[in-house]
Amino acid sequence: MKESEYPLVDDGTWCEIKTHVDPVRTRGRPALFLDRDGVVVEEVTYLHRPEEVALIDGAARLIASANAAGLPVVLVTNQSGVGRGYYGWQDFRDTQARIETDLAAAGARFDAVIACPFTPGGDGPYVHPDHLDRKPNPGMLLRAGRCMGLNLAASWIVGDRGLDVVAGRRGGLAGGLHVSTGFGADSEERDAALAEAGESYTVLTADSIAGAGAVIDALSSALPSPAQD
Numbered sequence: 365m366k367e368s369e370y371p372l373v374d375d376g377t378w379c380e381i382k383t384h385v386d387p388v389r390t391r392g393r394p395a396l397f398l399d400r401d402g403v404v405v406e407e408v409t410y411l412h413r414p415e416e417v418a419l420i421d422g423a424a425r426l427i428a429s430a431n432a433a434g435l436p437v438v439l440v441t442n443q444s445g446v447g448r449g450y451y452g453w454q455d456f457r458d459t460q461a462r463i464e465t466d467l468a469a470a471g472a473r474f475d476a477v478i479a480c481p482f483t484p485g486g487d488g489p490y491v492h493p494d495h496l497d498r499k500p501n502p503g504m505l506l507r508a509g510r511c512m513g514l515n516l517a518a519s520w521i522v523g524d525r526g527l528d529v530v531a532g533r534r535g536g537l538a539g540g541l542h543v544s545t546g547f548g549a550d551s552e553e554r555d556a557a558l559a560e561a562g563e564s565y566t567v568l569t570a571d572s573i574a575g576a577g578a579v580i581d582a583l584s585s586a587l588p589s590p591a592q593d
Contacts, residue, residue, distance in 0.1 A: 370453050376490060377497045377504070378443070378453070378479035381511055385436070385475050391513030394520070394586045395475075396430045396579065397505055397532065400441040402524035402546015403573055405463055412451035414462035420545055422574025424470035429577075431472060433584045436512060438476045440504040440521070440531075444483035447490035476512065478504040500527035502535030509535075518586035520579045524548035526556025529567060538586070539566035541579050 371380040381387075401407050404427075406418040430437050445451050460477060467473060480503070482495035497503035509516045521532035522541045525548070529540035542548060542557035554569060561567035570576055 370457070372453075373507075376481055377507070378456070378477065378481070379507055379511070380477045382473070382475050382477075384473075385512065387511070387513055390436050390475070392515050392588050393434070393436055393513075394518035394538070394583045395436040395438050395508065395512070395514045395516075396427075396583060397438050397440050397508070397519060397521040397537070398427075398573070399499075399521070399523035399525065399528045400439055400463075402548060403522055403528075403543060404439070407524075407546040410445040410450050412445060412455040412459055414458050417459060417462045417466065419463070419466050420572055420574075422572060424467050424472045426573050426576050426580070427467060427472035427474075428470060429580055430583070433580060434587060435580070435583050436475045436508075436514060437473070438478065438505075438508045438512075438514075439474050440499070440508070441477075441479050442483075442499050443479045443481050444485070444498075446479075446481035447483035447488065448486040449488050476508055478507055480504055499523075499525075500530035500534065502531050505531060505535035505537065515586065518583070520583060522573055522576055522579065523557075524553065526553050526560075529557040529560045533560045533562075533565045537565070538582065539568065539579070541568045541570055541576055543570050543572050543575070545572045 373379045480497035481490040482492040524546035532540040
């Protein structure tokens with residue numbers, strides 16, 4: 365498949381809004397933003413082989429609960445491996461297909477997948493000192509908000525890195541959940557996440573995405589009423 369046939373926008377970010385999504389239905393709804401590696405799937409350095417995909421326990425169940433509640437679920441992932449030339453978009457696509465097949469087997473699905481290849485390192489076309497889409501910047505969240513009409517002010521992000529939680533605050537989200545899987549086992553990552561807490565931004569912690577029930581409750585309470593929907 366040629367690069368022009370991938371869902372790439374602007375200067376190269378992958379922005380895939382799933383075909384089942386009706387922007388009229390997502391307008392005004394809060395979203396569950398999820399980092400991928402170390403949150404939905406086990407951390408593998410520069411994951412790009414489908415056979416290395418392993419869902420984290422409880423991930424599919426948590427995502428399915430968000431789906432059932434009518435909450436848009438958006439994957440936002442830095443993919444510097446593409447930017448550094450370690451693998452290509454077809455490898456990313458194949459790996460994503462395996463993740464989504466495994467989720468579907470448990471009745472779970474993403475509503476959008478956004479991936480940023482830009483990185484300060486390397487020497488290819490994706491080299492950028494501080495691209496808006498690369499977390500901790502909020503560009504991927506803002507893209508989803510524009511494309512799907514989301515209520516970002518009531519949305520949450522779940523991540524294993526402090527930078528995921530930072531991206532949520534910079535994007536104007538209501539809160540971030542830091543999990544201890546993946547890089548989250550490092551106390552410095554948790555400290556960095558907790559440091560983002562403030563009067564207008566809540567930061568919670570959990571052992572894994574399986575413990576994100578409080579986030580689903582918060583998002584569900586912010587759903588528009590049927591009269592508004």
